[in-house]
Amino acid sequence: MLSAPTDSGLAFLIPDVAGFVLEDAPAEDVVWHFYETRGLVQHHQVIRTDDGVEIGRIVVASGYGTVSPIDTYVAQVFSQGIQLPRDDAPMADDRTLVLTNESRCGLGGSRWGRRDRRHRAR
């Protein structure tokens, strides 16, 4: 999939929150990949403050058939960890550089890892 997934049925369920607005991710966005949970129907949007500052993303997801979306999420993130996008910037070769920090589980948080990674995606 080349652009962030959207689903009108899931979008309808997102409540309005005062002080924030949602908008679709731009066509060239690559950050949405870092929020993807494989195997689920997903609706992905950008969260901005009222004055236009992007603060993050929201994803609402459902499972196919009897698939539990939280079970799917747990199975993926607790075994693999999560890459948390920290910053992104376009590069001269038409790719996008995304800086991430890795979050993994650990004893009382004391083993939480911090590792900068650079991802390039078209």
Next chain:
Amino acid sequence: MAWAGLGGAGVIAATVPGSDAARWAWTNDGLLWVVGGSLAAKEYASAVLTTQVGSLDPWDQQGMTGDLYVYAPAIPGFVYYDLPRVDAIAAMPEMLLGGCYERYYAGYVLPEDAAVETSPQLYWAIFRIAGSCADQGFATDVANHVSSTPGFEPGSIEGVDVLRDDYNIVALHDDIVIHLSADPTTFDEYQAFVDAFFAAQPFQPA
């Protein structure tokens, strides 16, 4: 990354010390909700949760328990009571495994004829060690930590290896950790339950 409480909900919080990047994920009404970005997104996640938490059943564990109920087998003469979600969340910081679990189920048990409002005396907590922690030998770390704690001795209950002191019984099987806690008098009173509990564990030979 670990289960945590946010606005009365059970969420999977992913943060990194020293970084502004974070993510919160939870389930509500059969859907997965994920909010992430900068730490400023926490205000948005909390606001969304505010619209949902009020309609949650107090015992809705929001995916924390998974299938761990199979390790709380039906024992004739006794009834399991789940902790309400807010109490289960509040107990998290005290838990044996720190934040290194992907499923968590906690409650207490009472004799079948005890009044529902009877104060809990024997608590149980069941965990599945997080996959990435298990891969790094975390179960062994837990066993070493518990067995090196003053007062704990190895033992066996109905063929299940346990570590116990006067107030705790801990059993590890693969990625499952079972922790019973009570005062010594209660453990004596609930001896029949404890024996039957371990005898009926699904990892016992058929």
